[in-house]
Amino acid sequence: MSIDPVILFFLLGLAAGMLRSELRLPPAVYEFLTVVLLLSIGLKGGVELAQQSLLRLLPEIVAVIGLGVALTLIAYPLLRGVGRFPRPDAASIAAHYGSVSVGTYAVALAYLTSLGVDFEEHIALFLVVLEMPAIVVGVALAKGISRDVRWRRLFHEIFLGKSLVLLTGGLLIGWAAGPQGVASIEGLFFGLFKGVLALFLLEMGLLAAAQMAGLRRYGLFLIGFGVVMPLIGAAIGAALGWALALSVGGTALLATLAGSASYIAVPAAMRLTVPESDPTLSLAASLGVTFPFNVFFGIPLYLAMAQSLHGSLR
Amino acid sequence: MSIDPVILFFLLGLAAGMLRSELRLPPAVYEFLTVVLLLSIGLKGGVELAQQSLLRLLPEIVAVIGLGVALTLIAYPLLRGVGRFPRPDAASIAAHYGSVSVGTYAVALAYLTSLGVDFEEHIALFLVVLEMPAIVVGVALAKGISRDVRWRRLFHEIFLGKSLVLLTGGLLIGWAAGPQGVASIEGLFFGLFKGVLALFLLEMGLLAAAQMAGLRRYGLFLIGFGVVMPLIGAAIGAALGWALALSVGGTALLATLAGSASYIAVPAAMRLTVPESDPTLSLAASLGVTFPFNVFFGIPLYLAMAQSLHGSLR
């Protein structure tokens, strides 16, 4: 089987960035691509949701929130104890890994689709659900609960941030319009999905290359953490997917979510709420190490995890 | 029948705006969407025009120009007498309602298409024709004719403004290239039409929400006017459509045009020519009240108007 071109676009961006090419997408284009990706993922998920009983999903949602909390609480002592990071940095990085990356999810979607592996589209809902808990836990780890955190502002920031609004909006629209309704806008949101993803990954490659520069300053631990933590997360995510009786594809997607690290919502929230943490640390890990690792190696691995779990235990 | 997703996108924008979300499309993206919409509408209309005798359209065009003048002259005394607005404000708002909104027209197009109602695509030509007369009448109402209006600059501003150039350009290209010629660029301009419209309406929702804030300052009259004036306009437009022997769909479209209020060309022209009028008043009415009213309620109503006119009188 030939290699998926969207991954080659990521490689192109990485290479161009590391060679210090002048290639750069204008910020407005990057935002446009992000908006289309978020809405596409939301719409697809929403159409599926329309065919599900929401009540049945409630336990899954609660479990997934627990997953986000657990991942953050696992990452924190690793960073604090082994990595010897100061408290704010450890808390901030932990929050990145307890949360999720839409880009990684989109690549996993494309990967499963190209292999013909079925999955529950409503997992897009977990993408929404997983964004927030890690932030709250991370801030609490950094500051304690009672202290001078402006929680109201934080919740406003999280719930009304661009990515949550677009994902949730897409889910609701897909859910309300149903498959026939959505058909009329398929051209843009589904037909162009992989092309848009390709351009998005080109820019992600450039961004990742820029973060790697930061890596050199922060030593080996961060590289190791950026590879090991996704593996831990994905293993737990896969186990949860299996326990929730998701399909093989759904299990792989939940593993991917758990193994991915945020690079949009969490860093913005941390910057405002835990400003004493160094943003170059967390972005070097999440964008410079974990995102490329997941795109190249993680996602196929997580599918293999899901397959062996389902194969051996059922 | 399920609700059209493009309207849900408008709702999403409205909701996000009213909740003060950080969601915002970059200006360049909004312009891009506008350019594609204007060209799509023009191209479609032009292809149809190619199959028509332009001579036959001349009387229609004259009648439609009369429509624009009449609507402005109807709105003005209402605003002056009942609304007690100062002369420049009354003239400026009247011009907004004598002119047209491309966004509203696009939603009506999508609505008729999704219902399978036929219409004359060359009505796009009326969109072009209706933009200008209301501006001239509005300026004359505000300033008188002899006074120090720099009419030349005004005409340059109107005729070479972005929306007229793109609509007219699209019409001419569609007309010259014909259906086979245009086939090669259908992918972007027709295939993505509703997706592009969806994103456009998302941004329109955000803009409308921002204008609604202005509404609170200006009391009930503006809200009432923003609902009643479209109804008056649409009734006259529907009657004219019927008199011109347009189809049911064409009649509904002409009613929609008459019932819509400008929020691009007219405010820009008024800002430069009648600067003493307050732009927040006219935009609060046209974007904050009339646009949402037409999207949610007006357009279906205008179709019903057209159907009953044609049903009862033919």
Next chain:
Amino acid sequence: MSIDPVILFFLLGLAAGMLRSELRLPPAVYEFLTVVLLLSIGLKGGVELAQQSLLRLLPEIVAVIGLGVALTLIAYPLLRGVGRFPRPDAASIAAHYGSVSVGTYAVALAYLTSLGVDFEEHIALFLVVLEMPAIVVGVALAKGISRDVRWRRLFHEIFLGKSLVLLTGGLLIGWAAGPQGVASIEGLFFGLFKGVLALFLLEMGLLAAAQMAGLRRYGLFLIGFGVVMPLIGAAIGAALGWALALSVGGTALLATLAGSASYIAVPAAMRLTVPESDPTLSLAASLGVTFPFNVFFGIPLYLAMAQSLHGSLR
């Protein structure tokens, strides 16, 4: 046969520009269109390359590099001797004409496709190969070889410039992914190709109109040169295409490349390396004269050249 709408878009831009309309695409949109065009052309070419032996192409590549050098060396004495331009200006303009224009190539692609004329898609590779030699020759003509040219910076500028990176990247991705791999991103890169080209040409029309203003200042020679030099170039290019045993379509494309003049990579490189040359001169010729000439008259002519060469000599 009806006229190709993409050319009408160029006309629309030209007209709007000359009438001083306010129409303008935001820079970010223009860049987006350029990125998509470059990648589309690269991808298509790359997919074809996958089916070719690269060894077989080596002699063609060497010949094409020679073509770029030769064209620059032909243009220079014309500009110096007949046009009486100072050395830096003559060298800079010559480099523009020894190099190539992606926009012109894209129009030629669209033209051949609409006529159903076959061609070797791997000619996209020549687009990459032809960008650079003329710049090196032009700088050497302006400055000599030993002098204080910062060649390292120049090569970095050229090889890692946006257009080379995207074209080469597209070629490599297309080559690595092959036809099946690329199928998943066809929607954006191939399906929308002509629509994207149409919008791109709209902006090119505006840019060309802006350059024409500059023409008035620089007299007739530049207009004559901007028409004659492409004809010379295309004749040589066509002859080379025939000698390399390209198909009729391939010959026409190589003629088009030879007859086109750069307006992105070369002017940027010249601005930094030969700053004493006047950029308005070279852009007036390449954008204000040659680009429109090629779009309207050159490309059909070059196809006719290719046809008669192949008809009479085989």
Next chain:
Amino acid sequence: MNTTRRKLVTIVTEAVLEKELVSVMERFRVTGYTVTDARGRGSHGVRDAGWELGANIRVEIVCTEDVAGNLVEHLKENYYRDYAMIVFIGEIEVVRPEKF
């Protein structure tokens, strides 16, 4: 280094005025101007929309004290009442006085 004093006039106003201001500046014979896109808040409320009507521009003009005075006078008479606009004047030094 030899430098000469000039004035730097900065205007922040509605984007819709850009073309008009350009022709005003030409009438006042300024030798050049620089424009950037901006957003902001003032007595006319928040102006940060993505479309021209709600956007600001920030115009800078390097000129002599005389030109600065005349220009600001003209702006005050013709635009202060009806438009969102602020103008301020700073002292700067330039190397080529003949250019401004």
Next chain:
Amino acid sequence: MNTTRRKLVTIVTEAVLEKELVSVMERFRVTGYTVTDARGRGSHGVRDAGWELGANIRVEIVCTEDVAGNLVEHLKENYYRDYAMIVFIGEIEVVRPEKF
């Protein structure tokens, strides 16, 4: 032309702070502000990315000397340590002193 002296406070800092700075300025009762997008380099390294986290803004405030002093004091206390930020103050003249 009658002009009055005011201060022009310019802040270059992380784009992510925009909303927060707006509310700070409201608290300090500035009568307005102007924001433009920017990129740059300083002690926190190069900041020129296309996304919010790596981008800068440039904020200008025309105000009285007192307000300027208080504002800069507040920024120094609350933001200098943890954020990429510079602040500088210039002298300018305005025509409508009551506006600033």
Next chain:
Amino acid sequence: MNTTRRKLVTIVTEAVLEKELVSVMERFRVTGYTVTDARGRGSHGVRDAGWELGANIRVEIVCTEDVAGNLVEHLKENYYRDYAMIVFIGEIEVVRPEKF
């Protein structure tokens, strides 16, 4: 509040020069710089195109009088002749003199 005088050097020039100016500034040991996109008109005509070749940038550098002098001298020698460029210098005050 304790403040110290510094110079603010502002350069408006062709966008195509950005990378080169950055390396020039590094050579002159400025501690930082801020760039915004701009358009405008000057002796080289109108520069407001959407593409790099026809666009301007506006660069600001806060620095000591010495650095300002050297930098402007260098720009004058190397760029004034062949490029669209203006440079002007203003007085400003900063809170952390050690930073500039």
